[in-house]
Amino acid sequence: MKLTILGCYAATPRTFTNPTSQVLEINNHLFLIDCGEGTQVELRRNKIKFSRIKHIFISHLHGDHCFGLVGLISTFRLLNRESELHVYGPKGIKEIITLQLKLSKSWTNYPLLFHELDSKSPELLFEDEKVSVETIPLDHRIYTNGFLFKEKPGPRKLLINEIMKYNIDVSLYQSVKMGKDVESNDGEIIPNHLVTGPPAKPMSYAFCSDTAYYPEMISQIKNTSILYHESTFLEVNRELAAPTKHSTAIQAALIAKEANVGKLILGHFSTRYPNIQLFKEEALSEFSNVELADDGKIFTF
Template structure:
């Protein structure tokens, strides 16, 4: 089952020609989820051949412009391309008012419905789920209300051994029960243990998206044990005072979170425009935690 993260933008507030504002696309079993929507997000979706009409759930961490100003343009393009399917938006309740004002003053009337889901910034909460996964929001430590998101697969059913179906002539209607853990009883009363009929499923995978935030121990609990963590690293340690003043993290802060949470792999992103060489970010983080990679537009990571 596909579970991938494509980086559309990994820069911070000031635009540069090197990086686009924050946005990324999660593809889970061909279901698309957009996380943040900085300026130009729709162009990046085009660039990487992502069918953004398939995006039905959009999550916005906070209302700083580099994380949400791409939304009006994306909505307009979806409308112009004939979208009629509902779009679910999970964000600060104030974003609904801002978008409705923009639509009103531009005399725009979308062909599709926006389904708004206001976020809580007080405690973690499950905000979306389907048969295969759930999305949890959790508060971050920023200058304005801000959430991170954790996408976790639900436990998978056990895998049937095809030869056992044929050997015991197992009817189709029983297979779901067996995959859920049931034994199979033959007509003569013989019990065939589930362990003889099935194989263990793949372990559920999880991904966490943390931007923007200063280092916070509560973040460690929220991302505990994820397979892949994206954590902002706006500054280097030499600019720690700047990070402190703006409620952002350094590369070593991000690595500390990854290390203390026992994650599988760390992606650094949300780089300040002041840095032209990003290798020091990697070096700084690797002194605390490995493996670490640097985000870059177009990179696709398997969870």
């Protein structure tokens, strides 16, 4: 699992900071999460192949999370994209995009499929044999979802030294990895647990931005490997968090602790702070495994 942060600052694009956008690579999928102004340039800067993006997830319709979407969709057209593009986002997103394509007489030459969201409960958005994506309802000034990306358990691990003890045809190994008992060439039934170990623990990633402190999300993201949680404010400005429905670094850390996640990544920093290290320091008072997002930073898990 690889996470590339294209932008992680709040409110407005600036000379050296970008609004929210990130790319999650998981089981050969490249999922784009949020798409603030300038995202297509950051994709180029990070050498991410446009054609590999087939699913875009938009958390909410504040500009710093979606104003780059129409430009990216248009650029796909200019690059003669042919494959489907799926856009998941709040109700209204289709009207925003199609109005602009209509008025510029620039319909896409590829299938552009909108999946509009308005449920306040978690919804399954995407699923294949290896990965699922669902919404995480959040608490912000307008309708907002986070997204939970989950690997499914893979095949069991073959214990090569064990299986070699039996006279088992190699063509049956695939079925053994799927958990089946197996008959050896000697007619003996070998119980699966003798020749396999449990599969690698599936990874999961929860993207939670923007949101006020919202403990209701905890049950859904319990034990998630990685939690990206917004932390717009430091303690010195904690009084701004509730009215703007944002979180402080400490509030993000409390969510991480209660949800027992593996690692917390902080982002969506207000540009008022010249030193983002303070976000980490404050969060560490409540949760031990904290990292800071930053534009262009890559995490591999």
